[in-house]
Amino acid sequence: MSKPILHIDNLSKSFGGLKLFNEVNIELQQGTINALFGSNGSGKTTFFNLIGGYEKPDAGKIHFNGLTIKYHNEFEIAKAGIGKMWQEPSVFPNHTVLQNLLVSDKTHPGENFLNYIFRGNSIKKKEFELKEKAQNILQDFKLGNKSGQLAGSLSLGEKKLLCISMLLMNDARLLLLDEPFSSVNPDTIERISSALSDLRSNGKTVFMIEHKIKFAEAISNTIFKIENCKIEKLN
């Protein structure tokens, strides 16, 4: 029983007078794919915003492998390893696919400004390393041929694939995907689900919101359902 990567204990949240969650307790195991279903307006996106630290819960705590999520700045939670893909995938449109990946890496030389002045040549070496890593990831996601193309010109499906590969480059351990399969054609769905199972095989955890139940069920280990402000585990 590997230790839970994400542990939520009695979380409750209401949104503009509407009670969304009260006393929700769930745990996600490391290296699994989990899907979350729920009728419309049941607050699935709000739930992901809570985990990502973009919204404050009314009560309850969220633990991500030992670290309790604090709510003053969102980027720290993302740095700790929770990657988030929005419903509208947030790729950088005016940069090439390769540049998108380079920027997503945690150790991107842009991190701190001062080492430009003192360690100029280590920057070039680091840049070469990152390009190497980015190319491999692109091959795995079969986006290799598009590495020079501007991210803005990709189709929605490819943007979602690029977004997932950026999170992988960012070494996110828990990936929150908001509707990865919606309004995407079948062969891209195939590519996305094979990418997700690769992620699972090298120890990443995926937590996704999805309406296309038959695609989500096919690849998820556990399924959760939101039912009148509670989240239950189905299988």
Add this chain to the structure above:
Amino acid sequence: MNWMHILFMCEIYVILSLSANLVSGYTGLLSFANAAFYGLGAYVTTLVMKNFGFNYFPSLLIAITFNVLISFIITFFSSRLKDLYFTLATLAFQVVVFSVLYNWEKVTGGSYGISEIPGVNILGYGLNGTKDYAILGGFFAAIVISFFYFFQRTPFVRLLECIRDRELGAVSLGKNISYYKFICNSVAAAFIAIAGSLFAVYNSYIDATSFTLNESILIVNMILIGGTGNLIGPVFGACFYVMLPELTRMIPIDSTQGASLQMIIYSLILILVVRFKPNGLFGKFKFQ
């Protein structure tokens, strides 16, 4: 037409527009506070040189650190406010700094300004005449231009542009947005301090009226007409705007009307550039 004076003014405005471009071109936030930092740079250098008797270069360093500290305010604005309200906050900051410089008699000499500012002497050789100052100005301008030339090659700029295009995307990748905005604002404020101090020692008399909101609008004009997000745009914008008043001096009208005529031309160009060429003549980044 005194060519040395024009050259010196070109150097000052190249430094100013390149720094303004760093704030607006790479973070996508349009700031009207550049003239405020220009004024603060000038006043701090003058006050340090006159009251504490320091030489030019140490007081320049003090002015730079002072401007960098003050630039925290702009970073605070940029982390909380989005495009329109950020621009508005910097406009208000500009007017506040101007009215402090203009009204605080005890320290800044109020509306009379400060005169007899000591000149610059390097290793005993005192600079005098516009030719010497043009050389000093050229030296500083060269530093600023080469800094930006190499700055554009680094991966740091790529990250800045990504943050500018999709801030939320960068946050969800764990990038600390305000750190990068702080870097841009403080480096820009430091360079602007150099321009301010150069103007003070060159003119040997400064008063608040040369650091008004109109000055900020002029600097914004420069990066808008030249275009942002690269090197040629701001440099061209600066030289164009320094040449322009020389032409209006040709037309036989009295000086007060001349000033209004200049502002009429600036505002007309501003409106036309924003409407027809939003990313300026050479610029890459469009304020869309």
Add this chain to the structure above:
Amino acid sequence: MSFQILVYSITSALLLSLVAIGFNLIFNATKVFHLAHGAMYVSAVYAMYEFNRLFKQTLPDWISVALSIILSLLLLSVLIVVIEYLVYRPLYRKKVNSAISLISSLGVYMLVVNLLTFFFGNESISLNNNFKIVVSNDYFKLTEIELLQSIICIVLISVVILFSKTKFYTHIRAITDNYQVAEKFGVNVQRTRIIALIAGTVLVGIAGIMKGYEIAIEPNVGLTIVLTASVAVIIGGVNSLKGTILACFAIALIENYSVKFLSAQWKDLLTYTLLIGVLVFYKQGLISVKQRIETR
């Protein structure tokens, strides 16, 4: 003595709310941070001055004043429609971000004010302010023009409050929200924009003329006036006219009482620090509805 300041604050608050309501209407209808509003304020006084000088010889006094007011407001409306067609509409079509519309409006402001100083010189002008004191007791003195101002303002403000119940104001609110969806609901966006612009400009024109009778108007006082009005609009909440009016009273009181302690030259500093404070700490006033996170 302090009661006199209270009375003075009320009259200046009423005047400020005329400008602020005009600004609010235009900002909501066109999403442009209409700094040129200040230029309209000043050019109303200049137009009034010129028309009055023209008609004074030929017509009896009060007819020439009435005629000049109407002609000045007409001239302003034509001017704002020209600005809409030449500057604001192309930007609206290109869906430009709001900082760019702020600069263009600032460009228009600079253009109009400097055209005025180019032709009429830099000195301030005033419309014969030799008015006798109508109400005077040991508490406060009220000159004729201030009384007239207050009455006109109260009338106009109540007209505007009634107006905010009509279909037309819901159209403005719809355009503020999302003009494409508003078009689907049958809201004629172009026409509403023009009407809002003209209504706002007429209001600010009247405010300018009335102030012109009270004190001398400097050509570049417009920017401070419109930015003070924008502070009221932001504090009062961008989409509530009543909020704007209440905020105008608050600002007028703060400004006038503080001028009593520190000297008048610091008045600008106070207004702009107030603007910064409101912008930075009063986030709620800017985003009228708490949108969902992704649309941030």
Add this chain to the structure above:
Amino acid sequence: MSNEANILSIKNLTASYNGKPVLHELNLQLEKGEICCVIGEEGAGKSTLLKAITQQIKSNGKINYNETDLSKVPTINMVKQGIDFIAQGGNILNGFTVEEHICLSLSERNETEKRIVWKEIVETFPKMIALKKQVAGRLSGGERIILSFACVLATNADFLVLDEPTAGLAPETCKVIGDFLLRMKNEKGKTILLLEHNYDFAFEIADSVVTLKDGSLSEKYLCDVFRQPDFVYTKLYQTVNS
């Protein structure tokens, strides 16, 4: 389907959207009271087709509805012309409450009609009444689509153009929308142009199907053919969505 003249006829329509040419020489005819579904994946030009019909973007080619040339009708009078539409994600004014949305759509109707329509909305979309005072900006994706349908019911237009009404909706909501559209067609004889990429939903309710691929339309297949015994159904099903 009645053999009246085509209520809507689109002849060699070409349109482009922010610079890129999207639709090439489109031809489509709809009879009155027909639910026609245009199937195409995202980026094939469905939203552009909606924007072209409702004159939100300029396009060349002829679009006639009830013998009136739509290029002369601006978007704001579309409802008077009897045409209503729902863009992708629903048409929502964030600052307006649910009630204000419906009043806006009812603005052209007199008092008696208003009461009748309100009663009808309460029956078909009970959830809307619970959210009556709720500000639309806080509604979830599905609730926004249902609110848009309530507005469509309020304007009572005869021709509806719907762009991916079921995108991102849970199955039971799709069911509600499907029944609503069928009721609109059968009881009120409305013509509906459905732009969808979700096949199962489209096939249940559509009378005819057309595929849109890279901006050009295929032949129009009548759905009854699909509803024949199984083997025909599966064969044609593959060809259509190849």
